[in-house]
Amino acid sequence: MKKLAVFLLLFGAIACGAKTEIPKKVMKTFKSKYKRAVNAEWISGQGVFEVSFRHETFEKVANFQEDGTWIETITYLSSDQIMTCITDYVDEYHYGGQIIEAEFVENPDKEIYSIIVEGEIESYDEDPYDEDNRRENHEESIQLMFDADCSFLEGE
Structure with a gap:
């Protein structure tokens, strides 16, 4: 009680x-x-x-x-606030996907960009010109991580 x-x-x-x-x-x-x-x-x-x-x-x-x-601080980014190198990466390696969410995450140890891409995505593991690395088109949502210098870290 x-x-x-x-x-x-x-x-x-x-x-x-x-x-x-x-x-x-x-x-x-x-x-x-x-x-x-x-x-x-x-x-x-x-x-x-x-x-x-x-x-x-x-x-x-x-x-x-x-x-x-x-x-930690999370900064929410609008489409015009996303670094060009990130949008270029999405255009090159995740054809057909659209960035639906973008955040810049800072903490005492690191600074990263977290990007959510969604849509009918044709993605590649590494080299988009190597047919062996090509994945099929499929509807999905993926998270991509970049460091503050715009280097790709990982994707899920």
């Missing part, structure tokens, strides 16, 4: 729009990293604080630990 009462209390607080209490260290790190951020909306859970916001011309989501340590 006590668990039910706690659940109802928490559910009621969320439903009534209770604001997430952001630790000062988290807020300080966020404000120093994203000085021109606007429309920040916070949520938290299990010691992680996530903020969705607009920074310059980009929509972003950043995560911070309770002690203010930055974990």
